[in-house]
Amino acid sequence: MAIMKTEVGQTTLFVNVLSLKKYDKIIVSMSGGKDSLACLLHLLELGVSRRKIELVHQCVDGGPDDEEFMDWPVTEAYCKAISKYFGIPIYFQWRKGGILGEIMRSDSLTNDVYFEQKVKRSKKVVKLETTRGAKATRLKFPAMKADLRTRWCSSSAKIDPFRRALNNNPDYVGKKILVITGERREESSNRAKYEEVELHQCNSGKKLVHSWRPVIDWKEEKVWDIIKRWKIQPHPSYMLGWSRMSCFGCIFSSPNHWAMMRQIAPERFEKLVDLEKEINHTIDNKLTLEEKAKKGNLDLLPAGEELKYWTKIAMGKVFSVEDIIVQDWKLPIGAFRGSAGGPT
Known part of the structure; x- marks a missing residue:
């Protein structure tokens, strides 16, 4: 058992981090990118049971009936293929209308959130209505800033749907949960300040939720090395x-x-x-x-x-x-091209 430090307001808390075997659920936020894929492969190399792992993906363009706008069209299919190959379930989450819906918001609340929930051997879609907050008008793109209050695409289309799904899924009540994300300090000066482990914002009296960024100190070379070792086809x-x-x-x-x-x-x-x-x-x-x-x-x-x-x-x-598997694996042309084209 390890001890982690996390900041809550002006207070420093020291929290017991469990061994991986003691978590009931290990939730990997799977974007389809190399870093989240490396997180999954790292867990498997550590011997984590696939039965404990769940993948979640936030659909930034919204649900099946919403317009393609910002995302790569193939991303959801790629994530499903990863899920199927490893035999690990994936659950999709989204805000109605996606990023475009939020850009076009006019004197209204932000749109409702939807998430997939396991039901026996199938899934059902759960709607979480937005009833609180202030009506607002955007009619603006997100700002090219690190601050999520102005660079709201990540917070609105990814972080908030994940948080609301985790908080409202009855399957997680009473469970010990570890949330895995793939940020790396090498990517930006802002991410360099992130903690490797911390108390997740969804932690509550109803469930224990810790957050772990297992590849935060990895260099890009190590990320590609583990993907090559498993011979996984990178995202197109x-x-x-x-x-x-x-x-x-x-x-x-x-x-x-x-x-x-x-x-x-x-x-x-x-x-x-x-x-x-x-x-x-x-x-x-x-x-x-x-x-x-x-x-x-x-x-x-x-x-x-x-x-x-x-x-x-x-x-x-x-x-x-x-x-998904490529026997003659080759480093993609986009590798080691710097940080352009991604968030700070």
Whole structure:
């Protein structure tokens, strides 16, 4: 048993961290990116029983009936394939309307949250109505800031749906839960300040919830090494030259990534361009997306048939479990390309 320190207001608490065997549930926040995948593989190498692990994924564009807008179309299918290959269940969570719904919010509460809950051998979708809070108007993109109050895409589309699902799922009552996320200090100066272990905000008298960032001190090389060791196919975005698997239309995308998006998915790029004009607000404080893309180049994109193949996969909604393992594993073109294209 280890001791961890966590800050609550002005008070420093010392909390007993259990051995991995003593948690009833270990919940891995699975974005589909390399770091969350490395977390899962690390748990398995530590000998954690797959029966204790659950994967959760927040659908940033909302539910099945909502419009594709910010995310890679293939991401949910890729996460399902990971789930199926390892025999570990995955549960999806989302806010109605996703990020686009929040951008277009006008004199209203934020939209309701939905989450999948296990029911015997199946799942059901649970709706959590938003009844509290103040009505507000956004009509703005999230700010390119570390502060989640202004860079609200992460808090609204990911953190809050996860929190509400965890707090309202009766399956977790009375359980000891460990939440796993894949932040790494190498990624940014802000993440360098994160604690490796801490008391999760969902901890309560009804359930014990700890948070662990097992790869926080890993260098990128170690992340790719464990994925290579397991011969897992990385998310298609890496094969197309993206360095981090965040939203396809991530607000932190570099000029190169906007140019690359315009090249492989012009209709998706135009959606964002049109929205900037509609709401009279740009993602970047100084440049429109069209201006920013013009400053970029396509040097990171693969060429020829490889480009055609991975574009088709990335922009589709099918990813086979048979494609998860790659015997002739190769480092993706997006590896070691720096932190552009992801959150701070």
